[in-house]
Amino acid sequence: MEHFDKKAIDSKVAAGLPFTDRWHNRFHLEMPFGLINDPNGLTYADGEYHIFFQWNPLGCEHKNKCWAHVRTRDFVHYSLPELSLWPSDEHDKDGCYSGCGFAEKGKVRVFYTCNAKNDGVRTPAQRLGTLQEDGSVRKDEIVIPDSPEGITGHFRDPYLFHRHGRRYFVIGAQADGEKPRGTVLIYKEGKDGWQNLGELHTRLGDFGYMWECPNMLHFGSYDALIFCPQGLEAREFDRQNLYQAGYIAGHLSLDSMDMMQHTKFQELDHGFDFYASQVFQHEGRHILLGWMGMPDRDDEYPTREKGWMYSLTMPRVLTLRQGHIFSRPAAELKALRIEDTALDIDSDMEDKLSTRLFDGSEVLMDITLGKAKKVELTLVYGLEKTVFSYDHTTQVMTIDRTGMKNGGRGVRRFKMFVDRVLSLQLFVDRAAVEAFFQHGEEAASFLVFPEKNIRPELRVTADAPLETVTGRVWELDSFRFNP
Numbered sequence: 357m358e359h360f361d362k363k364a365i366d367s368k369v370a371a372g373l374p375f376t377d378r379w380h381n382r383f384h385l386e387m388p389f390g391l392i393n394d395p396n397g398l399t400y401a402d403g404e405y406h407i408f409f410q411w412n413p414l415g416c417e418h419k420n421k422c423w424a425h426v427r428t429r430d431f432v433h434y435s436l437p438e439l440s441l442w443p444s445d446e447h448d449k450d451g452c453y454s455g456c457g458f459a460e461k462g463k464v465r466v467f468y469t470c471n472a473k474n475d476g477v478r479t480p481a482q483r484l485g486t487l488q489e490d491g492s493v494r495k496d497e498i499v500i501p502d503s504p505e506g507i508t509g510h511f512r513d514p515y516l517f518h519r520h521g522r523r524y525f526v527i528g529a530q531a532d533g534e535k536p537r538g539t540v541l542i543y544k545e546g547k548d549g550w551q552n553l554g555e556l557h558t559r560l561g562d563f564g565y566m567w568e569c570p571n572m573l574h575f576g577s578y579d580a581l582i583f584c585p586q587g588l589e590a591r592e593f594d595r596q597n598l599y600q601a602g603y604i605a606g607h608l609s610l611d612s613m614d615m616m617q618h619t620k621f622q623e624l625d626h627g628f629d630f631y632a633s634q635v636f637q638h639e640g641r642h643i644l645l646g647w648m649g650m651p652d653r654d655d656e657y658p659t660r661e662k663g664w665m666y667s668l669t670m671p672r673v674l675t676l677r678q679g680h681i682f683s684r685p686a687a688e689l690k691a692l693r694i695e696d697t698a699l700d701i702d703s704d705m706e707d708k709l710s711t712r713l714f715d716g717s718e719v720l721m722d723i724t725l726g727k728a729k730k731v732e733l734t735l736v737y738g739l740e741k742t743v744f745s746y747d748h749t750t751q752v753m754t755i756d757r758t759g760m761k762n763g764g765r766g767v768r769r770f771k772m773f774v775d776r777v778l779s780l781q782l783f784v785d786r787a788a789v790e791a792f793f794q795h796g797e798e799a800a801s802f803l804v805f806p807e808k809n810i811r812p813e814l815r816v817t818a819d820a821p822l823e824t825v826t827g828r829v830w831e832l833d834s835f836r837f838n839p
């Protein structure tokens with residue numbers, strides 16, 4: 357087990373801020389060194405949001421999994437990120453894996469998976485912890501010492517939720533068998549601890565070999581189970597990443613352990629770099645943060661050579677409408693807006709519109725298609741480009757990153773219905789791009805690593821004159837980190 361010196365690591369983080377590498381983002385959570393992944397322990401307590409996330413402070417490999425911690429009141433000003441939880445005993449010596457957080461008696465508590473591997477055998481224990489004054493997590497009792505009968509060592513990422521005044525948690529799992537199968541289990545809190553209610557039944561059938569990072573959410577009278585299945589085949593218009601992050605919405609019956617009348621599995625995001633998201637539930641809002649990265653795809657991220665990897669998404673607010681989750685950037689992010697320019701072009705515009713973006717930008721745009729059947733929005737970085745193209749006839753949006761030199765490339769396609777107006781809200785950070793379409797009906801997040809240090813140009817082109825293009829472009833400020 358490595359030695360983790362919180363003091364030394366924290367001062368190294370403080371010295372690494374503000375960031376100097378030009379691929380470092382301005383309004384996305386990142387670390388100056390090491391590898392980050394899943395958001396963890398999202399908790400609102402005493403006026404502050406606590407965000408933890410997976411972090412290897414010692415290198416850019418998927419090992420030494422610790423939890424980092426930041427606090428924020430407004431998603432714009434943050435405390436300095438610090439080391440909060442790290443491997444220290446025989447239970448979590450091979451990693452403090454993902455888990456959730458909750459507020460209890462004025463304290464922030466966490467609930468995480470301890471990973472221990474001995475002679476190739478994993479013993480996953482689920483343990484509680486309590487955030488201390490100094491920013492570290494005190495490790496408390498282990499509530500589940502190992503995976504239950506019928507479940508392999510892949511048993512992790514507990515997420516607490518409430519129903520009928522009781523506490524439950526849902527946890528990612530792999531059912532043992534000739535062909536291992538992804539699933540989730542639910543546990544219920546009782547007087548003598550946590551009772552395993554077993555697998556939650558769904559109608560998904562054969563749906564991958566492992567489900568990671570589940571969240572159980574409640575929207576009015578509907579429930580949504582978010583999870584990350586591994587082992588699904590790519591299809592023409594979805595499941596195109598190596599692993600997925602998505603959900604089914606329906607009605608959770610804890611009596612029959614069934615997700616009743618649920619929708620099909622839908623992805624939360626159609627970009628290249630989105631996985632292992634987690635949701636805060638606070639004052640009726642569901643606020644999601646995702647990891648902008650993908651397990652087993654480290655080769656696609658050239659920042660590895662610079663000693664840091666990956667980002668978290670901006671916070672998004674989720675709503676469920678007719679079985680579909682809409683996601684929109686949290687309203688707090690409007691505080692990042694500095695100055696705006698109007699984009700007002702009417703009917704006889706030529707077939708091309710172009711605008712130079714800032715170092716960090718937000719673009720709001722409504723495109724009334726008129727006679728155009730194909731419209732392209734291109735982020736141009738000198739000779740490199742990333743293209744969003746929408747085909748109105750087939751109702752397919754394509755994101756094409758093959759025009760970039762560094763990092764992951766490829767194409768992603770998804771179906772999206774547009775009647776007359778294509779609506780887009782686009783956040784363009786130094787490397788991170790987050791797009792929200794049709795007022796949050798669909799989202800796409802990904803990273804680009806332009807070779808040249810230049811501000812991108814946004815070009816809109818179409819196969820016939822567009823009826824109108826209206827919108828605004830804002831220059832966005834950076835997140836602020838204060839002790």
Ligand code: FRU
Binds near residue numbers: 454455512632
């Ligand atoms: C998802 C995941 C989780 C695990 C964590 C370890 O990216 O594999 O299942 O807890 O990462 O870092």
